[in-house]
Amino acid sequence: MTDRVPIDEIGWYSEKKLDRLIRAVVLEADKLVKEGSPVDTGRFAVSWQIGENTSDGQPAPEGKYGRQVRGPQGVNPNEIKAANTYYIHNNLPYAERLCYQGHSKQVDSNWFEMIAKEMQGISKQFWKDIVRKDL
Secondary structure: OOOOOOHHHHHHHHHHHHHHHHHHHHHHHHHHHHHHOOOOOOHHHHOOEEEEOOOOOOOOOOOOOOOOOOOOOOOOHHHOOOOOOEEEEOOOOOHHHHHHOOOOOOOOOOHHHHHHHHHHHHHHHHHHHHHHOOO
């Protein structure tokens, strides 16, 4: 069933749909990079953060974290809006080597790129699901 939106509410309606899409995509990408991260001490996996309009933030302190996957760090998930830019980032000094240079034997050398490609399809499916549902 197609939503019928009064003409004077189209802007509000579209903004709410886009907010839902951005929130879903950001949170799913955050979850996938955490779950896909190679784990030695676990510090790398728990150091992923979501930055709103910034990629600043301190990584987790040294320690043994194991395979724990933490929820979103750095933002309130309920406040994610399409009007902002979101960065899923890891500020550990060795993060770039693990993501882009294949410095782990625990994951494929292109694991990070594979998640990015997977997110393209996931994003399209999220959008299809969102436009089919009423607010």
